[in-house]
Amino acid sequence: MFNLNPNTGVPIYRQLMEQVRRMVSSSQLKPGDALPSVRELAMTHAVNPMTISKAYSMLEAEGLLERQRGKAMTVAGNLPLQESKPDRLERLQPAIENLAMAARQLELGSDDVLKAVREHMEKQDA
Amino acid sequence: MFNLNPNTGVPIYRQLMEQVRRMVSSSQLKPGDALPSVRELAMTHAVNPMTISKAYSMLEAEGLLERQRGKAMTVAGNLPLQESKPDRLERLQPAIENLAMAARQLELGSDDVLKAVREHMEKQDA
DNA sequence: ATATGTGTATTATTTTACTAATACACTAGG
DNA sequence: CCTAGTGTATTAGTAAAATAATACACATAT
Known part of the structure; x- marks a missing residue:
């Protein structure tokens, strides 16, 4: 789903943030959709869970994602359906x-x- | 001559290295050509001189540049003229x-x- | 000789990015 | 209730990147 390369010089959490933003922008990720879990992404990309969590938290601060206790992170519900x-x-x-x-x-x-x-x-x- | 952007996440010294490699590859920088001085590049891009020096030193270690005491860094003389x-x-x-x-x-x-x-x-x- | 121009070494500090190992609070299904 | 699944807080540590302020060794032109 995502493409995280630790050798480009670009911080991993930044790569992830940018890719989530793009997929929301194109509605490949729609409001209400659940994102891959922190631990799953960390496993498949051989990365520390806190690195993923950092990206998710910053996207939540941007208003792009919504957090619900105990449940997976979801795309925020108050977003325009698809960007032009x-x-x-x-x-x-x-x-x-x-x-x-x-x-x-x-x-x-x-x-x-x-x-x-x-x-x-x-x-x-x- | 070069384009150094400190906000991309890519380390400045890496940006510079890559851009020098490209311009040598295209012979916009030919063997024997002098590179901009460390202090000049540092000034015009509002960057620390040691950051530029680090890029130059690593390119010298690669064999792409040559160092002569007291003189400007030059493109190495033993390089193929232009890449295909x-x-x-x-x-x-x-x-x-x-x-x-x-x-x-x-x-x-x-x-x-x-x-x-x-x-x-x-x-x-x- | 002197002044100015090279790149570089040195030492110290700051900031950012990432990892590691635990533990917690919450939700959902059996 | 219990288990497995969410994200997160905590504390600690490591490494990389960049800055800062000096100082040195050398070349070149005046």
């Missing part, structure tokens, strides 16, 4: 800027970059 | 994978992603 495509494209911008910077420094033109992106995403769908 | 396009595309992969993951979680299709990338890169060239 422009809003989701806005969330994609940092990844695009990062890609564009790398391409510029590698002196790869938009044609080469677009081809590489297309090939990767088609492989993904298959 | 396939090799540079290989270096682009992490940025592509990151973009594809974000798109998948945002439920944005390849058409929308490609359009957004194209628009961003065209704006860049202008």
Whole structure:
């Protein structure tokens, strides 16, 4: 469900927060949906439970998740159903800027970059 | 010349290392070329000089840079002139994978992603 | 020689991220 | 009631990242 890589330099709890935000934004996680348990995520990603709990707590502080004693964390109920495509494209911008910077420094033109992106995403769908 | 953002979670010295590697790979930095001085980079990016020095030292340990006492750091002289396009595309992969993951979680299709990338890169060239 | 420019070593401090091992409060099902 | 499942608090420790303030060794141009 999530993709947590401890070798990117990006803190694990930050990776998780960002990915939850995206999936809520696209309604792959809808209001009321339960999130994977802290211990389960910690197990499958070989990470300390408190690292997961930290991400969940910060998302609750943001108002994105709701906490109920003794039960699994759920997506907050007072959220717009799905963000518009422009809003989701806005969330994609940092990844695009990062890609564009790398391409510029590698002196790869938009044609080469677009081809590489297309090939990767088609492989993904298959 | 470089783009160092302290808010991404990625350590500054790692950002710098990666960007130097890319520009050497594309021969925007050629063997013998001097790099910006530690103090200059530290000033313009509001960063501690030792943070820059750490990146330079690690790149020297990699064999990418050469150090000469009292003089500026230079690109090592024993490097292949420019990496092939396939090799540079290989270096682009992490940025592509990151973009594809974000798109998948945002439920944005390849058409929308490609359009957004194209628009961003065209704006860049202008 | 002197001044200015390299990178670096040193020492100390602060902040952040992550791990570890327990224990607690609560919910739900048998 | 009891057990297994939630998230969390607690306390402690380790490691990484970045800052800060000096000081050193060397090169280069004046």
